[in-house]
Every structure is written in structure tokens, then in C-alpha cells.
Amino acid sequence: MRSWRWAFAFDIKSLFRTFANFVSQKWPDPKEGSSTSLEPSFGGAVATYPHLGKFERCETPYDELMTLERLRALQDALLATPLAGWLIYDFQKLNPLAHTLLELPRDAHLTRRFFFWIPRAGLPTLIHNSIESGTWKALTEGLDLERVACRGHEDMTRALRNLLEPSDVVAMEFSPMGAVPYVSKVDAGTLEWVRSLGVEVVSSANLLQNFLEWSESDLAAHNRAVKVLLEAKDAGFKLLHERLKGGWMVDEFEAQQEILRVILEGGLVTDHAPIVAFGAHAADPHYAPASQGSATLERGQCVLIDLWGQEPGHPYADITWMGYAGTPSTEFMHAWEAVKTARDEAVRFLRQSWETFVLEGWMVDRCARDLLENAGYGEFFTHRLGHNLGVELHGPGANLDDLETHDTRTLSRGLGFTIEPGVYPFERGFGIRSEINVFMGEKGPRVTTPNQHNLFVLGDLEWEKVVYDGNA
Secondary structure, three states: OOOOOOOOOOOHHHHHHHHHHHHOOOOOOHHHOOOOOOOOOOEOOEEEEOOOEEEEOOEOOOOOOOOHHHHHHHHHHHOOOOOOEEEEEEOOOOOHHHHHHHOOOOOOOOOOOEEEEEEOOOOOEEEEEHHHHHHHHHHOOOOOOEEEEEOOHHHHHHHHHHHOOOOOEEEEOOOHHHOOOOOOOOOHHHHHHHHOOOOEEEEOHHHHHHHOOOOHHHHHHHHHHHHHHHHHHHHHHHHHHHHHHHOOOOEHHHHHHHHHHHHHHOOOEOOOOOEEEEHHHHHOOOOOOOOOOOOEOOOOOEEEEEEEEEOOOOOOEEEEEEEEEOOOOHHHHHHHHHHHHHHHHHHHHHHHHOOOOOOEHHHHHHHHHHHHHHOOOHHHOOOOOEOEEOOOOOOOOOOEOOOOOOOOOEOOOOOEEEEOOEEOOHHHOOOEEOEEEEEEEOOEEEEOOOOOOOOEEEOOOOHHHHHHHHHO
């Protein structure tokens, strides 16, 4: 009995008295010293029940809670807009951006829908189901806000109507016509519900960007991750070169595992093993080698290595480098030069334009895409130019995209992203991609990874010459 979490101290008489009180629906007299409270408490206070003894309540189950600083930052983001406020909504993590914006703990036990109203000025309001009053009290402890508990959908509608004016323009996580699905997280029915109150709902896409900015420590962690990835990339090419030069077999999976070993030993984590692709496999942008059936490297094949990793809790680094087994063909070199030029032209466009006008993601994609189309490779450039980098590999911020979507989000200060043009002519037996990372700093775009200028030409020269030329 004493091993139980709730350590009861009682005798037979008090037990029978408790039972008698329960049957007669009579609670112990407060004059007897009871401090019984039905109010949820997470403060670790001691509650005394004379008929049961005493026990200590649990501490708050959450290590991190919402902060006043975050609420102020959410309101500050609205000041440069004409919006009445930001209506953040979620139901069972269908809108993961809500949890990021509100800094909710990953293990927050929330099973009912909620609205968090961030007004342009004034007191924030949380509208939630009354079942989760205790949870929300713990999560928002110490914050200056109004909490409105609702028993059902009619109560929630009344709460929203009392909060929103018919002429209000409010932001939510959706994208008109599904143009940017990365931020379109609120379901159509909920949008209908909110709009039925007479308000105009607009996308929060650009507001979100304010909360994806890298800190100085994020940038430092990203730079350290880049260094590890470059070492891993060299380790992979070295294995391939030495096996090819020695006349020994080596397959994609073996090279992948060598690269992954260096990544993990370097203290990084990754959501997936790297891509190592030979020949026509490189024409599949998301090819994944398997332990069985991976291709064996042969002379006359290209080698594509795409690898990524992060220090836990910090932004990813993500790079792609190219090699060739033996002397590259003229056809391959022509395509390689076109890809390099598109990459470098995108960087030049960023650097020339960031102070001139508001840069949107689609613009940079269009710059590189036009160049590849003019070079005859447009039909083989089958993906966007780049993706947002954050604590998620493919983050929710602005992408460089005018193909899969028309991304009109701003490439604002503090964001990171990739530039990775590629061409994938499968019938010609090769695929090419060159990937670098960019950080939008105070003084403009900064490339945080080396630009590959020369291929790693594998299997002939000494390794020291191969790696020197490949990294030159």
C-alpha cells in the first residue's frame, strides 16, 4: 500500500466515517480543518483531507509554458498590418503551426478544438472547451488573457460573435485557392463557420514568417552542421573513388551508410538517410537506395549525393554535390554547366534585388527556371527551385517556387532556404542537382555553403587531387 503514488494515512474509523458521509451526501465539515478544493491545481500545494490524510498534488506536467513575450510578439507582428487580429485555431494538431506559434508543449493533452484570438491591441482571448479548462489553466499560467470555456458548439459560436466585429479582417492559417498548401491548415468548414459571423478572413502566410527567423545561435548551429555535411560528403566520394580505382564493387547503399556514419558521429540528427544515386537513378529527385537491389557504380555513370542534418532544435543544413565515374561525357558537362549557371544566377538575382523591392519566393524560382528553359532543359526541371530551412527540413516558410505552387510569400530577414536547380533526363541516363543554402541576414542574402564548381571525377587520379579539384 505504501508503494502507491498516493500515500494515504488513515485508520478504520476515518474510513467508515468517509463512507457514511458519501452515502448521506454529506461532506466533512470545514470547521474540522478540511481544505478540500475542487479547483484544479498544479502548483504542488499540499491538500489536507482529515478523513483521508494528506497528499501532495503533482507539479505541472509541462516543462515549458506559453510566455508573455510570445503573446507580445504575436501582437507586435500585427502592428504593420491593417488586420483587426489573428485568429489561431486548431483541432487535434490539424494545424501544427498553431502549436509552433503559441509555443505549446509537444505533450500538451488537447483533444478539443480551440481558438486563440490575438487582437491588434487589447487583451488576447482563448476560447476552448470546458473539458480542458484545467489543461489550459496550466498552459497559460501567469499570462494576462481572457479564457472563455464553452460547453458546446453554440457556446463557442456565441463567444466568437462576442469577440469579432462583422467588419473585422482577421488572419488565419489558410491559403486562397490552396495556392500555398504549406500554410493552409485550417479546414474549409471552420473557415465557413468564422466567415458566417460576417468577418473577412485572409491568409496569415506572411505573418508566420516573423516566427521562423533564425537566431544567432541558430545560424551558428547551422554553420556547424554544414561543416559536418561537407566532411560526410567527402567521405562518401572517397569511398566511391577508392573502390572504383581499385577495381572493387561498391553500391549506393554502402556509400549512403558511410555518409550517414559521419553525419551521426558529427553529432547531427536527420529525418532520413542521405540520397546516393548512380546513373539513371539520379534522375529520380527523391531516390532512396535500399540495402537490397542498390545499383553498383560503373564507369560512365554520374553520382549524386544529397545529404542533410541538424543539431537538435536548430535549423537544418542541406546540400547536394555531383561526381562522375571516369571522364564525364560532353552531353553531361553541358547540362552540368547549365545547372551551375542557374544556381549562380539565382544568387545574383537575390543579391541585386533584396534592397530594391520586396522579394517573393516565386521570383527567384522564375529567374533560374527561365535560364534552364532557354538552355533547353526546362521540361527536365521538375521541382521547385528551393525550400524553406528551419527546425524542419522542409519548413513552413517561403519556398522558391513558381512551379508546384506560386509562392508569393516574402523572403524576409532571418529566413533560411535552399537553392537547388536540377535537370533529370532519365532517358539519357543521368540526373543533376546542385544545392546550396542561403540565409537572409541584416546585410542581405548570405550563402552559407560552398558552391560546387567542379565535379568529383572518380576512379583515376590520386584522392588528394580528386578532392582538391572537386572542392575548388
